[in-house]
Amino acid sequence: MSQQEYDLIVIGGGITGAGIALDAVTRGMKVAVVEMQDFAGGTSSRSTKLVHGGLRYLKQFEVKMVAEVGKEREIVYENGPHVTTPEWMLLPIHKGGTFGKVSTSFGLRVYDYLAGVKKKERRKMLSAQETLAHEPLVKKDGLRGAGYYVEYRTDDARLTLEVIKKAVEYGADIVNYVKAQRFIYDQKKITGIEVMDQLSGTPYILSGKRVVNAAGPWVDEVRSLDYSKNSKQLRLTKGVHLVVDQSVFPLKQAIYFDTQDGRMMFAIPRDGKAYVGTTDTLFDKDNDIANPKMTVEDRQYILDAIHYMFPTVHVTVDDVESSWAGVRPLIFEEGKDPSEISRKDEIWEQESGLITIAGGKLTGYRKMSEHVVDLVSKRLKSETKQTFKKSKTIHLPISGADFGGSQNYHSFVEKKALEAVKFGLTPDEGRHFASFYGSNADQIFKIAHAATGMKMDGSLTLAVYSEVVYAVQNEMIVKPVDFFIRRTGRLFFDINWVQLHKASILELMKNLLGWDEATYKTYQEELEKEIHDAIIAVR
Structure with a gap:
């Protein structure tokens, strides 16, 4: 990379940097991306894991944002149905709650209109009885009914990675x-x-005609390296989520609900678990942005919210299997409460030519990227007379989505489940790989086929071995935490699997990547610390 001259260098390998790289490279720009941690290592692996339209922003009259972000949900979904799934969301209406029946009905109707929601996914209003039929655990006292509408569940880190892999397919250099x-x-x-x-x-120099700062929570830190300044700054807020097994919290239905202090929170079922969040507290920049922690107060706040809305559910501190904490980079607004600060994105251009993108939501990543690359394109045209095409990401399937759109997704997964048997895997393993990696499952099948009959060490099975080898060969994992957190999400959603396989996977990675003993020990300790932080709250 140090031998090239790039049209565009992007600092930051989260969802925004990934989106900018894909938009720019598909227009014909020569693109480089550098990420100081692992891809999606910051906010982009620690969100509520929803590509959602921001219904609550209607309350703040952010109509333009709801319209744009709402329409983007569908585009993000169609371009990668293996990482994004439509999920019906229940919005219970209680006497004295945030939303009344009339305002909810009106709000959801406006939302459907603004977001261009397709007919079969338009909102329905439910009676109290119908609400309890959908989710019997909801608080019955004062229940008036519910709104019922569609959101989209995603795996934020996988979405980021599939966008990066697509950009690399087109020739971007990303590290x-x-x-x-x-x-x-x-x-x-x-x-x-x-x-x-x-x-x-080792230090290197990368040359580029334009540099974009898409460093998320580190945006101000990157800007401070530049001589030219502007008055805008970030306000960081922290969000925490808890994961509980469905044997303890048998949630049937995704819910967006009122908490005890009038904020709103999500409870979402996922693969035998229920996860609940998020908190919204100011995060001091002096703290370690890379490692935000769940505190005892954060955990208690979420447990209290569960007991408030689901009074028959008796989740205790001991039932919390895992958690994650993330930092949101928002544009500072004087005197505003964390949950009131706008989630709008802003682009700042400095005298030095540095372009910074800050704020924004996961859902709007593609559109934000388009705006940034439009600006880069305009500047390059005036400075170097180069011309580039218009954005083409609106109908561009991301990596793994080569199965012809959402209408073919389920039949594709079932076909792969049957096919897996030919490669020594079970139908369930094939189904998991196809639904998780999409059309890239074929590469995992090939690895499994090549390893058939090999003696597996420790707890390794053919499926586990194949998934790790795939991540090493195709997804640039460097450390065990990259695999357990960002490539598979298992440290959050299946911590027992992590405990079962961690020793064998570390040994396999050591052999594949040629670690010495000291490196092995460092990475092992790092993984143990992440497991500890996911389970244990700090005082």
Whole structure:
């Protein structure tokens, strides 16, 4: 990469940086992305894991945002149905709650209209009896009914990764564990960046005509490396989610509900678990942004919210199997409460030529990226006379989505479940790989086929072995935490699986990646710390 000249260098390998890379490279730009941690290592693996239209922003009269983000949900879904799933959401209406029956009906109707919701997914209003038929655990006292509407559930880190892989398919150069540490200038204009390989400690210079800062919660830190300043700044807020087994919290239905203090929260069933969140508290920039922690107060707040809305559910501290905490980068607004700060994105351009994108929501990543690359394209045209095509990501399937759109997804998964048997896997394993990796499951099947008859060490099975090898060969995992958290999500949603297989997977990765003993021990300790942080709250 240090031997090239790029049209565009992007700092940040979260969903925004990934989206910008894909938009730019498909227009014909030569693109590089550097990420100082693992891809999606910050906010993009720690969200509520919903591609949602922001119904609550209607309350703040953010009509334009609801319209744009609402329409984007459908586009994101169609471009990657293996990482995004429509999910009917129940919005219970209680006497004295945030939403009344008339305002909910009106709000959801406006939402359907603004977001261009397709007919079969338009909102329904339910009676109290119908609400309890959908979810018997909801608080009966004061229940008036519910709104019923569609949101989209996703795996945020997988979405980021599939976008990155698509950009790489088109020729983008994208690398993790490489930190931007200094801008290079020519007559006060940025012409590149000095980066540091976080693994080897080697510095490199990358040359680029334009640099975009898409560093999420680290946006201000990157901007501080530049001589030119503007008055805008970030306000960071922290969100925590808890994961509980459905044997303890038998949630049937995704719910968007009132908490004890009038905020709103999600409870979502997923693969035998229920996860609940999020909190919304100010996050001090002096804390470690890379490792936000669940506190005892965060955990108690969510447990209290569960007991408030689901009074027959007796979830205790001991039932919390896992958790995650993430930091949201929002644009600072004087005197506003964390939950009132706008989720709008903003693009700032500085005298040096640095373009920064901040704020915004997971759902709007594609449109945000388009706006940024439109600006880059305009600047390159005036400065270098290069011309680039218009954005084409609106109908561009991301990596793994080569099965002809959402209407073919379920039949594709069932076909792959049967096919898996030919490669030594069970139908259930085939079904999991096809639904999780989409059309990339074929590569996992090939790895399994090549390893058939091989002696597996420790707890390894053919399926586990094949998934790890695939992640090493195709998804740039460097450390065990990359695999357990961001490539598979299992540290959040199946922590027992992690405990069962961690020793064997570490040994396999050690052999595949040629670690020495010291490296092995460092990565092992890092994984144990992540497991500890997911289970244990800090005081």
